[in-house]
Amino acid sequence: MPTLTIMPSGKTLEVPAGTTLLEAIISSEPGIGHKCGGKASCGTCHIFVTEGRKSLSKIDRVENERLDAVVGVGSKSRLACQARVGEENVTIEILGFASGF
Numbered sequence: 001m002p003t004l005t006i007m008p009s010g011k012t013l014e015v016p017a018g019t020t021l022l023e024a025i026i027s028s029e030p031g032i033g034h035k036c037g038g039k040a041s042c043g044t045c046h047i048f049v050t051e052g053r054k055s056l057s058k059i060d061r062v063e064n065e066r067l068d069a070v071v072g073v074g075s076k077s078r079l080a081c082q083a084r085v086g087e088e089n090v091t092i093e094i095l096g097f098a099s100g101f
């Protein structure tokens with residue numbers, strides 16, 4: 001089962017493939033924002049993927065449009081509610097998530 005490492009806390013979780021990052025994060029980081037309930041419209045679940053980006057589900061049009069609306073967001077950005085874990089380990093950075101975009 002792939003692992004998800006959450007920085008800066010360094011917590012590592014085993015996460016079944018197909019689980020969204022948000023579903024996985026909430027179990028150990030209950031403070032993560034998710035105002036829209038996972039509909040890719042609020043941006044409060046924004047995270048950075050530092051390792052394993054290719055293992056995640058691809059960015060779809062809705063997520064891409066939301067990310068494009070963000071000033072200063074780099075290629076490591078994802079919406080945790082939209083990115084699903086694949087078969088490989090992933091490391092994410094949640095600095096700044098609570099303030100959303």
Ligand code: FES
Binds near residue numbers: 033035038079
């Ligand atoms: S929870 Fe709102 S964009 Fe992810």
